[in-house]
Amino acid sequence: MSRAAILAEARDWLGTPYRHQASVKGAGADCLGLVRGVWRGVYGAEPETLPPYTPDWAERGGAETLRDGARRHLREIALEAARPGDVILFRIAAGAPAKHCAILSDGTAEAGRIIHAYWGRAVTETWLTPWWRRRAACAFRFPDMGAA
DSSP, rough: OOOOHHHHHHHHTTTOOOTTTTTTTTEEEEEEEEEHHHHHHHHSSSSSSSOOOTTTTHHHSSOHHHHHHHHSEEEEGGGGGTTOEEEEESSSSSTSSSOOOEEEEESSSEEEEEOOOOOSOOOOEEEOOOOHHHHHHEEEEEEEEEOO
């Protein structure tokens, strides 16, 4: 799989409205729905069916559900090794479980851009600002993608 294919698919989702739990290009997606949609666009069927989740799932459960799910299907890499096409997980609050995900679209986890969906915004490509960089928790690579 190529980084170019992942980025092309992710950019094809730009402008998709934010919709909690959704993953339908052009109709609605949340951050995880975007990553799921990119997976389907590049690999085909999703590797597992997700159970319903509430907007406050991480705060209520405390488990690293998003990180653990990523570990089942993506390859964990060092955050500083993230390159365009890789997935970054974020902790919105210090000490809380990772709750947000984005696809690095340009640069590195130190200085780059991300494609993501978040409350009140459509799928968008934004700078990885200091606010986001401070919250970056871990990074993952899609299967069958090389290091470069």
